[in-house]
Structures are given as structure tokens and as C-alpha cells.
Amino acid sequence: MTDTARTVIIRDTGGPDVFQIEDRPVGDPDRGEVRIAHKACGLNYIDVYHRSGVYPLDLPHGIGMEASGVIEAVGEGVTHLKVGDRAAYASNPPGAYCAARVMPAAQVCPLPDAISFEEGAAMMLQGMTVEYLFHRTVPLKAGDTVLMHAAAGGVGLIACQWAKSEGITLIGTAGSDAKCQLALDHGATHMINYEDEDFVGRVRELTNGRGVDVVMDAVGKDTFEGSLDCLRPVGMMISFGNASGVVPPVDLGMLGKKGSLQITRPTLFSHIADHVVCQEMAQHLFDKVASGAVTINIGQSYPLDKVAEAHRDLEARKTTGSTILTL
Structure with a gap:
């Protein structure tokens, strides 16, 4: 010593x-x-x-x-x-x-x-983040559907496996085909390459127009508005990072217009x-x-x-x- x-x-x-x-x-x-x-x-x-x-x-x-x-x-x-x-x-x-x-x-x-x-x-840090995202922010259950941005990152790859282990459908986004495949290999149900596809439209297609129960978004500014449009009515937006920049101020009235959406900004x-x-x-x-x-x-x-x-x-x-x- x-x-x-x-x-x-x-x-x-x-x-x-x-x-x-x-x-x-x-x-x-x-x-x-x-x-x-x-x-x-x-x-x-x-x-x-x-x-x-x-x-x-x-x-x-x-x-x-x-x-x-x-x-x-x-x-x-x-x-x-x-x-x-x-x-x-x-x-x-x-x-x-x-x-x-x-x-x-x-x-x-x-x-x-x-x-x-x-x-x-x-x-x-990444694993306990996934723990609170799945069990303490909105307690998820088998059959629920989540959208996870940056699914090939550290938090994302743990989340893909965590979701699979609990029977939760995870739709992920990433910026290349190789990253999408990596997330699929770790248990993601579906992956969207946001360089090639509109993730909002693809999420709506994958959920038969309903939207996901929960969005988990650590990207921030670049994905925030699109993430809201991926939610089902009364769905939960979990904004837990700012990789692309800080999310601008939110008009709470917009959450009502989009289906009485919920939003939270938790930290580990x-x-x-x-x-x-x-x-x-x-x-x-x-x-x-x-x-x-x-x-x-x-x-x-x-x-x-x-x-x-x-x-x-x-x-x-x-x-x-x-x-x-x-x-």
C-alpha cells in the first residue's frame, strides 16, 4: 500500500x-x-x-x-x-x-x-441503471414492450439480455447494421438501424400501430420528440441521458395531446x-x-x-x- x-x-x-x-x-x-x-x-x-x-x-x-x-x-x-x-x-x-x-x-x-x-x-453503473429502469421506474412484466435507444451500448446490451430473461419485448435502435446484429445477438427482439429507417414509423409497424409501453432514452435531444411519438396512450417516457445534447424545455400540454403520456428524468x-x-x-x-x-x-x-x-x-x-x- x-x-x-x-x-x-x-x-x-x-x-x-x-x-x-x-x-x-x-x-x-x-x-x-x-x-x-x-x-x-x-x-x-x-x-x-x-x-x-x-x-x-x-x-x-x-x-x-x-x-x-x-x-x-x-x-x-x-x-x-x-x-x-x-x-x-x-x-x-x-x-x-x-x-x-x-x-x-x-x-x-x-x-x-x-x-x-x-x-x-x-x-x-450500467447494470444498476438497467435494474432501476426495469424494476423501479416502471415495474415491467412479461409481455410488455419497450423501446431502447443505443441498444448496442453498455446499458443497451445489458437491457437486451435483461428483457429477454423476463419475457419483455425489446425494440432497439442503433446506428449501423453491425451494432443492430450485436444487440440482436444479446436478446433484442427487433432492431432498427436509424441511419436507414425512420424509427418512429418502424416502431408503429412493429406494434401494429399501438406504440410501446415504455421508451428508455439516453440519447437525449436527437431522439426525444420521436420517442414520444412511439408511445402508446398513457405510456412512459424515461429520459435518462443526454448523449446527443440536453433535451429542450417540454410543453406539458403536448403530453396530453399525444395521449396523456408520462415522462420522468431519473438518475441512478x-x-x-x-x-x-x-x-x-x-x-x-x-x-x-x-x-x-x-x-x-x-x-x-x-x-x-x-x-x-x-x-x-x-x-x-x-x-x-x-x-x-x-x-
């Missing part, structure tokens, strides 16, 4: 070139905290929002919300983890792009031996703020993976010092599945 750790920080917001890698002090955990030595870190679109300033941070600041590793020290009052435990997390505060850190323990979860550190780093961090709920959600995810119902697709891996390249590829939509940074 060293006193310093390689750490990615930003001192200004902007493009991937703002990243700096430094050796920074780690310290010891206080009450309710743990020190964790990372084996791998997860890369997610929220990291882009932090880096670019869409979600402001007090600078300078670390980046990254997700990692896996081994517990090196435990602060007073922490009972669910001990030194030497394998662990994984997706939680605040940002700062996961590092070799080791001290952080609040409540959202750090014991990682089962059957799940690798690489999978642990790739699955927590609201759901996992409670320690017990967080651990329950993680265990549900671990059970899905351990049973074989969900396989974590790590589409690409970059060493920590290639973090700028990883962000460029993510923003250019060159990635599929989950992305990790290795140490």
Missing part, C-alpha cells in the same frame, strides 16, 4: 485533452469510508458530462464514477466490508480514474468471486443513495450475471494513460458494449 496513486484529474472543462495524470496522496479512511486499490475502472457517458462541464464540478477534480478492486483499509462504522474483500461500485463522488482512493463505503458493494474485476468495473444516484437499496440493486444485478441471464460485454479496454483516446472513441460512437480502463 503506497501513499500516492496515479490519478486522472481535470483543472479545466473541455475536450479529452484536459485530462492530466498525476501521483496524488491517498490517505486513510475516516468513519464510514474505505480505501480501495483499483484493478479496473469503468468508462461511462456521465464522465463526458463531468469533463465537458455539462454537469459542473468544483475544479480541480477527479473523474470517473465506477471501479472494482480490493479493500485496503476500513474506517470506523463500516460493517459490510473488510480488508481484503473484493469490491465494486458506481457512486459519487467522481474520482474513480485512479489506482487507489478513499471514498464513502455505503455504495461500495462486495463483489462475488464468480465475477471478474474487469466485469465488476464494467457492469455496476437517487436510487442508490440509500445504502440498503444500493446493496439490493447490486445483488439483483450480481444474480442476473451469476445465473448466466446477463453477460457483460466489454467491447474495448484502454490503459489509464490512454483515457483521452477512450473518451474520443466514446463520443464518436465508436464503442460497443462496456468500456474499461486498466491499471
Whole structure:
């Protein structure tokens, strides 16, 4: 255990070139905290929002919300983890792009031996997002139909498998035939290449004009209005990301005209703020993976010092599945 750790920080917001890698002090955990030595870190679109300033941070600041590793020290009052435990997390505060850190323990979860550190780093944020989308935002049941944008991404590929495991029809969108096939291979019922087809018309065709029960949309501005037009009356629009830009203000009267539609903008961090709920959600995810119902697709891996390249590829939509940074 060293006193310093390689750490990615930003001192200004902007493009991937703002990243700096430094050796920074780690310290010891206080009450309710743990020190964790990372084996791998997860890369997610929220990291882009932090880096670019869409979600402001007090600078300078670390980046990254997700990692896996081994517990090196435990602060007073922490009972669910001990030194030497394998662990994984997706939680605040940002700062996961590092070799080791001290952080609040409540959202750090014991990682089962059957799940690798690489999978642990790739699955927590995206997998628990799928858990709340399917079970806590609108409890879905067998026979329901959902539209999932970016179905070949990290969240999307987990969602495809999750839907199949529960008898839910998932219609997905992606930007190439290869990405569409990847999502189909992971359990999507139907896929739409939005470069070739109007996804609204195709969804209506696939649902015999009815529309879907739920839309799960992390793309944001570019797909928002079309997503509303894919819903059945009284359907639910779940807007949970802004990959193409922030959704503009919504005229609530429009929701009535389109069929008394419902809309919500949830975040994972609201759901996992409670320690017990967080651990329950993680265990549900671990059970899905351990049973074989969900396989974590790590589409690409970059060493920590290639973090700028990883962000460029993510923003250019060159990635599929989950992305990790290795140490």
C-alpha cells in the first residue's frame, strides 16, 4: 500500500485533452469510508458530462464514477466490508480514474468471486441503471414492450439480455447494421438501424400501430420528440441521458395531446443513495450475471494513460458494449 496513486484529474472543462495524470496522496479512511486499490475502472457517458462541464464540478477534480478492486483499509462504522474483500461500485463522488482512493463505503458493494474485476468495473453503473429502469421506474412484466435507444451500448446490451430473461419485448435502435446484429445477438427482439429507417414509423409497424409501453432514452435531444411519438396512450417516457445534447424545455400540454403520456428524468444516484437499496440493486444485478441471464460485454479496454483516446472513441460512437480502463 503506497501513499500516492496515479490519478486522472481535470483543472479545466473541455475536450479529452484536459485530462492530466498525476501521483496524488491517498490517505486513510475516516468513519464510514474505505480505501480501495483499483484493478479496473469503468468508462461511462456521465464522465463526458463531468469533463465537458455539462454537469459542473468544483475544479480541480477527479473523474470517473465506477471501479472494482480490493479493500485496503476500513474506517470506523463500516460493517459490510473488510480488508481484503473484493469490491465494486458506481457512486459519487467522481474520482474513480485512479489506482487507489478513499471514498464513502455505503455504495461500495462486495463483489462475488464468480465475477471478474474487469466485469465488476464494467457492469455496476450500467447494470444498476438497467435494474432501476426495469424494476423501479416502471415495474415491467412479461409481455410488455419497450423501446431502447443505443441498444448496442453498455446499458443497451445489458437491457437486451435483461428483457429477454423476463419475457419483455425489446425494440432497439442503433446506428449501423453491425451494432443492430450485436444487440440482436444479446436478446433484442427487433432492431432498427436509424441511419436507414425512420424509427418512429418502424416502431408503429412493429406494434401494429399501438406504440410501446415504455421508451428508455439516453440519447437525449436527437431522439426525444420521436420517442414520444412511439408511445402508446398513457405510456412512459424515461429520459435518462443526454448523449446527443440536453433535451429542450417540454410543453406539458403536448403530453396530453399525444395521449396523456408520462415522462420522468431519473438518475441512478437517487436510487442508490440509500445504502440498503444500493446493496439490493447490486445483488439483483450480481444474480442476473451469476445465473448466466446477463453477460457483460466489454467491447474495448484502454490503459489509464490512454483515457483521452477512450473518451474520443466514446463520443464518436465508436464503442460497443462496456468500456474499461486498466491499471
